[in-house]
Amino acid sequence: xxxTCAAAALAxxxxxxxxxxxxxxxxxxxxxxxxxxxxxxxxxxxxAAIWIxxxxxxxxxxxxxxxxxxAAGGAIWLGxxxxxxSLAAWWSIMSDYNAAYMTIARQPLLSLVAEPSVIIALAxxxxxxxxxxxxxxxxxxRAEIALLLMAGAFAACAAxxxxxxxxxxxxxxxxxxxxxIIAFGAAIVALGRLTRMRLLVLxxxxxxxxxxTLGGLRFQLSDAYAAHQHQRLAFVADMAAALETLPPAMxxxxxxxxxxxxxxxxxxxxxxxSPVIYDFWLFTGTDAGRAKSRAAVLKAVEKADAAVLxxxxxxxxxxxxxxxxxxxxxxxxILDRHYTLVSEGRRGRYxxxxxxxS
Numbered sequence: 001x002x003x004t005c006a007a008a009a010l011a012x013x014x015x016x017x018x019x020x021x022x023x024x025x026x027x028x029x030x031x032x033x034x035x036x037x038x039x040x041x042x043x044x045x046x047x048a049a050i051w052i053x054x055x056x057x058x059x060x061x062x063x064x065x066x067x068x069x070x071a072a073g074g075a076i077w078l079g080x081x082x083x084x085x086s087l088a089a090w091w092s093i094m095s096d097y098n099a100a101y102m103t104i105a106r107q108p109l110l111s112l113v114a115e116p117s118v119i120i121a122l123a124x125x126x127x128x129x130x131x132x133x134x135x136x137x138x139x140x141x142r143a144e145i146a147l148l149l150m151a152g153a154f155a156a157c158a159a160x161x162x163x164x165x166x167x168x169x170x171x172x173x174x175x176x177x178x179x180x181i182i183a184f185g186a187a188i189v190a191l192g193r194l195t196r197m198r199l200l201v202l203x204x205x206x207x208x209x210x211x212x213t214l215g216g217l218r219f220q221l222s223d224a225y226a227a228h229q230h231q232r233l234a235f236v237a238d239m240a241a242a243l244e245t246l247p248p249a250m251x252x253x254x255x256x257x258x259x260x261x262x263x264x265x266x267x268x269x270x271x272x273x274s275p276v277i278y279d280f281w282l283f284t285g286t287d288a289g290r291a292k293s294r295a296a297v298l299k300a301v302e303k304a305d306a307a308v309l310x311x312x313x314x315x316x317x318x319x320x321x322x323x324x325x326x327x328x329x330x331x332x333x334i335l336d337r338h339y340t341l342v343s344e345g346r347r348g349r350y351x352x353x354x355x356x357x358s
Contacts, residue, residue, distance in 0.1 A: 001031065001034060001035075002031050002034070002035055002037060002038045002174070002175050003158075003174040003175040003177075003178040003179065004178075005027040005028065005030060005031035005038065005041075006027075006028075006031065006038065006041045006154060006158070006175060006178075006179060007178055007179060007182055008023075008024075008027050009023075009024040009025075009027040009028050009031075009041065009045060010024075010041075010150060010151060010154050010179070010182065012024040012027075013045050013048060013049075013066075013150065014143060014146065014147055014150075015143070016058060016062065018061060018062065018065040019065070021045075021049060021062050021063075021065040021066040021069065022065040022066065022068060022069035022072075023069060024045055024066060024069065025042075025045065025065065025066040025067060025068065025069025025070035025071075025072070025073060026069040026070065026072050026073035026076070027069075027073060028041055028042040028045055028069075028070055028073060029042070029069065029070035029071065029072065029073025029074040029075075029076075029077070030073035030074070030076055030077050031073075032070075032073075032074070033073070033074050033077030033078070034077065036094065036098070037161040037164075037165065037175075040157035040160070040161060041154060041157060042070060044150060044153045044154060044157065045066060045150075046063070046066065046067075048146065048149075048150050049062045049063040049066045050063055052142075052146040052149070052150075089275065092289070092292075095289075102164075102165070102166070103284070104280060104284055105166075105167060106166035106167070107166060107167065107168040109163070111168060112162065112163045112166065112168055113163060115162070115168070115173060115176075117159075117162070117173035117174075117176040117177035117180060118159045118162055118163065118173070118176050120176070120177060120180035120181065120184070121155040121156065121158050121159035121176040121177070121179060121180035121183070122155070122156065122159050122180075123180070123184075124151075124152065124155045124179075124180045124181070124183035124184045124187065125152040125153070125155040125156035125159070125180075125183060126152075127152075127183070127184065127187045128148045128149065128151050128152030128155070128183050128186060128187050129148075129149070129152050131148055131187045131190045131191055132145050132148040132149050132152070132190075134191075135148070135190055140190075144190060147186060148186055148187065148190055151179075151182060151183040151186040151187075152183055152187075154179045154182075154183065155176070155179045155180045155182070155183035158175035158176040158178075158179045158180070159176045159180070161175065162175070162176050231347045231348050231350065232260070232347075232350065234347050235260060235345075235347040235350040235352070236260055236263045236264050236267065237264075237267075238345045238347065238352070239260065239261065239264035239268075239309065239311075239345075239352050239354070240264040240265075240267035240268045241268075242342070242343035242345070242352070242354045243264060243265065243267075243268035243270050243307070243309065243354070244268050245342070245343070246270075246307050246342075246356060250270070250305070250306065250307055250356075251270065251271050251272065251273040251300075251305070251306040251307070252265055252270045252271070252272065252273060252306060252307045252308070252309050253272065253273040253274055253276075253297060253300050253301055253306050253307070253308045253309070254272065254276075254277055254279075254309050254310075254311075255279040255282075255297075255308060255309065255310040255311070255325060256277065256278060256279055256309070256310075256311045256313070257278060257279060257280055257311065257313050258278075258311075258313055260311055260313060260350065260352075261277075261309045261311050261352070262277055264309070265309070273300035273301070273306035273307075274296040274297050274299065274300035275296055276293050276296050276297050279310075279324065279325070281293040282294055282297065282328055283324060283327060283328075294328065294330070294331075297328075297331060298330055298331060298334070301331065301334050301335075301339075302334060304338050304357040304358075305357065306357075307342075307354060307355060307356045307357070308335065308339060308354070308355040309352065309353075309354050309355075310322060310325060310352065310353045310354075310355070311350070311351065311352045312350070312351040312352070312353075313349070313350055313351075322351070322353065335355055338357060338358055339355040339356065339357060339358060340355065340356055340357075340358045341353055341354070341355055342354055342355065342356045
């Protein structure tokens with residue numbers, strides 16, 4: 001979603017028409033509400049509206065439209081949270097959860113920068129800056145220069161936010177990949193006006209994009225990738241089958257570090273016993289956040305009318321899952337006194353245990 005909103009905002013944010021800047025602002029405001037990593041894109045748009053001269057003297061009006069659009073986009077997201085009763089949960093995620101999330105399971109900086117999508121985005125950003133300089137020397141229209149600079153800045157910020165998140169997950173590469181390709185396209189279109197450079201740039205860009213695409217495609221078609229996906233699906237199927245043996249309508253408290261337990265609960269049509277899904281909320285973050293999460297889990301399992309589904313996925317570190325629950329002594333004591341292990345299984349590195357009230 002962040003990549004889609006950013007790409008659409010970039011396509012809209014040019015010219016003097018107020019509605020274009022308002023729509024760009026609305027998309028940016030909505031994206032920032034969903035995930036704060038979209039904030040750099042909104043800041044770039046504000047800078048563009050204020051400082052980049054597009055050949056017209058209505059900078060104030062353009063900035064006002066952008067601001068009003070951003071407020072409207074944020075209001076849409078806020079309204080959704082209020083209607084669904086999710087405002088408190090959203091704020092908890094924006095504060096306690098994100099504070100912990102940014103510090104756990106970070107990958108080495110070199111491996112993050114070496115991600116193909118990041119390389120594409122940074123290369124595209126550098127190319128946009130160079131093309132903007134070349135076109136400026138050739139007295140190109142200021143609107144063209146502005147678009148090149150915005151496209152390059154969007155691509156660079158997408159790469160930066162991926163590195164700052166630090167997890168190295170594939171879905172987080174989407175903004176860098178999409179905006180990098182768009183920035184490459186903007187640079188190629190501008191260079192298309194320079195006949196001598198056209199074939200060279202097209203060849204280089206095509207080679208880089210082809211290598212990125214074919215490299216990822218080769219991995220996804222490999223036997224190792226297929227075996228890994230089969231293992232994950234089989235693991236979820238095992239948990240779902242175990243959940244279906246529980247009494248009808250019994251709720252489940254997941255103690256998980258990814259989405260495996262949640263996926264199994266959805267497959268088995270089981271509701272959660274508390275708002276807590278990921279068990280690292282119980283061990284990381286602020287003292288207040290941990291206490292609140294632990295209290296919610298204890299309240300759910302002390303009633304003895306909910307099952308407990310615990311996974312061991314080796315994330316964010318290899319002591320996750322079963323071993324970590326021992327640190328939550330109050331929960332471990334309840335499991336020992338009032339619960340029985342009714343099912344357990346393992347698929348490679350993925351393991352689970354299902355506890356039901358005795």
